[in-house]
Amino acid sequence: MSRRVFVMALMAPLIGLVLTQGEASAAPNFQMPFPCNQVWEGQTRTGHSPPNSVDFNRANDDGDPVVASAAGTVTRVANEGSTSYGRWVEIDHGSGWRTRYAHLSAQSVSVGQAVRIGQRIGSVGTTGGSTGPHLHYEQRLNGADQKITFNGSLIFYWGTRSYTSRNSCSTTVAGTVGTDSGAAVTIRSGPGTSYSAVGSVASGATVTISCQAKGETITGKYGTTNLWDKIGSGYISDAFVYTGSDGQVAPDC
Known part of the structure; x- marks a missing residue:
């Protein structure tokens, strides 16, 4: 066997290893297919x-x-x-x-x-x-x-x-508040109308959703849902928030 053929034979497994490592390095940073903390x-x-x-x-x-x-x-x-x-x-x-x-x-x-x-x-x-x-x-x-x-x-x-799951644990989601009447939406201390009012947010305002919780089922401008969006220190029903999705888009609270 010539020296060149011998060297190439020795290198073949290493070439395969390099390709495999290169492919692996291209993998996304996959997270679990469930909301944060589940x-x-x-x-x-x-x-x-x-x-x-x-x-x-x-x-x-x-x-x-x-x-x-x-x-x-x-x-x-x-x-x-x-x-x-x-x-x-x-x-x-x-x-x-x-x-x-x-x-x-x-x-x-x-x-x-x-x-x-x-x-x-x-x-x-x-x-x-x-x-x-x-x-x-x-x-x-x-x-x-x-x-x-x-x-x-x-x-x-x-x-x-x-x-x-650590999926999206460090991210927040933006949404736009909307009501059919144009009235403000009451912010509650928990995920339901039985919780105390702690403020309000105007229709048309953009809000940052840090997490979502299941609670009272509400019908609003954007459908019927039991999801409540935490904005700041309180909650508003996701039925009044447009996020581009009808489902859960933020981590569990």
Whole structure:
């Protein structure tokens, strides 16, 4: 064997290693597909399809929000009926990276839509081949499933562990207050009209939402919801706030 061939043979594994490290470095800083501070049990198992995917569960999770684990563009919003993924969503994050969210009870996005990290894309369900409510989640690179990382850390393989979401914990969301009559909206000390009034905000004002809580169901200009938005030290019903989404857009309070 010539010296050049010998050297190239020695370098081949290193070249492959460099390419693999380069691809890994392009991965987004994925976060859990749930609002900030929610705690979920994640299960990995060797017989899972695909093997590197994870199933998430928690008590009474049917209908819970599922959010984008990184910013990207929606590439699939599909329904496999009573088989496989059931209702599912796929998001393209660039550089060959995509995420999949399956067994959803509802999908909140459309193909071609740009989504931000932490934006609601659907709801936990039990569609497709599921035997109970849970979220099936995948991270894929160039079509192949990868071992999953959140906030730069690899999840546990193989078995079950408890994880706390840090998705969008340090971000705030802007919204515009609106009422049909143009009247101001009362700010409450808690998420309901039974809580004391602590101020008001004018219709047309822009507000910063630090977190959201579930409370009294209210009907307003932007629909009917039990979500309440914390602005400053008080709450207003999300039914009077336009954020561009009908679902939860900020962390849990």
